[in-house]
Amino acid sequence: MPELTEVTIDKEIDARGSFCPGPLMELIRGMKALPVGGVLAVLSSDPGSAKDIPAWIQKARHDYLGTFPEQGYIRFVARKAH
Amino acid sequence: MEDRMSLIVFSGTVDKLMAASILATGGAAMGLEVELFLTTWGLEAFRKGHYKTNRKVSKDFEEYGPVMMEQMMAKKVPSWMENLIGAKEVGDVKILACSMTMELFDMKLEDLEPIVDEVTGVATFVERAKDGKITLFI
Numbered sequence: 741m742p743e744l745t746e747v748t749i750d751k752e753i754d755a756r757g758s759f760c761p762g763p764l765m766e767l768i769r770g771m772k773a774l775p776v777g778g779v780l781a782v783l784s785s786d787p788g789s790a791k792d793i794p795a796w797i798q799k800a801r802h803d804y805l806g807t808f809p810e811q812g813y814i815r816f817v818a819r820k821a822h
Numbered sequence: 823m824e825d826r827m828s829l830i831v832f833s834g835t836v837d838k839l840m841a842a843s844i845l846a847t848g849g850a851a852m853g854l855e856v857e858l859f860l861t862t863w864g865l866e867a868f869r870k871g872h873y874k875t876n877r878k879v880s881k882d883f884e885e886y887g888p889v890m891m892e893q894m895m896a897k898k899v900p901s902w903m904e905n906l907i908g909a910k911e912v913g914d915v916k917i918l919a920c921s922m923t924m925e926l927f928d929m930k931l932e933d934l935e936p937i938v939d940e941v942t943g944v945a946t947f948v949e950r951a952k953d954g955k956i957t958l959f960i
Binding site for chain 1: 844847848851852853897898899900908911912
């Protein structure tokens, strides 16, 4: 898994304070809007996201670039693969 | 078996509609076909405009109702209707109205929220649910 500093994030969505499945929905919407190859980050403070978001990225066959824990929230990063 | 989740939405209380809407959202997000069969009080909750004033919660936890509604407002939790609109945006979600309840309550499709797709008989719903992987009664 790459270091966060090696990845250029094209768009970051702040979904902190949003409830399950809000952050996942933000990620799905964000992915739709992004061109293929674009990198999206979503910030979430919802504990459900830790499993839901990677599961969706895998299911939707995008490139999961990693989970980066911050103070009180997590930054999820993925690249749109198709 | 098909990747389908069928929800029978019988209850018209906000707590259970919330559960149904979140399950539908999860199903839609994970690529399942989702079908909601609205019947009895579940269908009544989809009468045009009703969701805006519906504050009912399950009888067994009635005393928590006002606190729950207050918390949902304070924490800006999206309403069950907003969840369903979001679920339809991201996935394949069909909302079906039970024809028997429609007759019982003298309803027409135009009396219901536009999110409801069509009127269906129970046999059609069951026929499709039998091939799906998840069926829940809420």
